[in-house]
Amino acid sequence: MSEAPQYGFDTLQVHAGARPDPATGARQTPIYQTTAYVFRDADHAAALFNLQEVGYIYSRLTNPTVSVLAERIATLEGGVGGICCSSGHAAQIMALFPLMGPERNLVASTRLYGGTVTQFSQTIKRFGWSAKFVDFDDLDAVRAAIDEDTRAIFCEAIANPGGYITDLDAIAGVADAAGLPLIVDNTSATPYLCRPIEHGATLVVHSTTKYLTGNGTVTGGAIVDSGRFDWSASDKFPSLAHPEPAYHGLKFHETFGPLAFTFHGIAVGLRDLGMTMNPQAAHYTLMGIETLSLRMQRHVENAVKVASWLESHPKVARVTYAGLPSSPWHERVARICPKGAGGLFTFALKDGYEACVRLVGAVNLFSHVANLGDTRSLIIHPASTTHRQLSEAQQVAAGAAPDTLRVSIGIEDAADIIADLEQALAMV
């Protein structure tokens, strides 16, 4: 099915990567709840371990249910291969792992998911890696931050949560000129709204926990490779271009061509880091992804209605949503995510911190949770929760000022979502 590029997005989200089960004819992709796979004989086992034949050995590396999901996501993103991981944060580490090394750095946008800022500013230091955070609207600053030790450029397509849209074409131009891969976190947009590879991304990463699964049931992540980067063009990517000692000196790029990153991600990344997605999680995400386009259409439609309504409410100081003409990034919607600016945005209350705390306590339909991309409408007050440890200046810089609330607009009736906010606003 994935060999049929003539199919449209709605068809591929249901079929790509899947076929009736060869053993039973089961139409739905079975959950292959197994850790190991019987070898035909010793030669078969040897060929699998030498990467001379593709097949299943052990579910830390590959599993048939997880493979269907990896191919589904890769197809929807327009990439050549995909790797599923245990979470979005695992996918980020797995994406960087073949590129980085001690003393190496990445240049990252300042506008990122809070957990990613922590991962990049603190935790990766323990591997000897570091990140430089730059305003990605300032292309000269991005160029200036790149040095001899830079190995990747990282940003989000639609940045969570401040309604910011990255000019992916411009950033890809900078990455290209520097001979570096561009990694785009496409979690908030999903491939339905934005296809970063068409704008020059080398790798796309996802938290499948969010919209791809869509119903708040399982955590997961994915990496999609465009297959377009020349890992051998410089000496910067020895893991992919030079002989790999753990595989008798095999050179991934020379051997697997455009699939080098995907094979390395499985054969070295999953094998040795073990950040594997389990088949149950893959099943839930496959169930969700079948309706991705339908849900995203409704998320966007509802977000536009709710954001417009909030913008004219007397207690609301501002709304940051790129889907509104008032947004400084509104013009980028048509070019980067023409089907809409997603379902996430922030709004600020004139009465500040205390009013925000009261509002999250007064909503009924909205759930007060630290998640996004659910079919349900969700709300959080970052300054009293996820961004609590930051100074006020850091909160403001992160788009999480004390007067700011973040919403993830669900697929319920827009009138009910608005009515809930209306009654809650009346109480603050």
Ligand SMILES: *Cc1c(COP(=O)(O)O)cnc(C)c1O
């Ligand atoms: C949630 C999220 C992540 C992290 O994903 P997990 O599945 O929670 O590990 C990364 N980036 C973005 C944009 C996210 O929303």
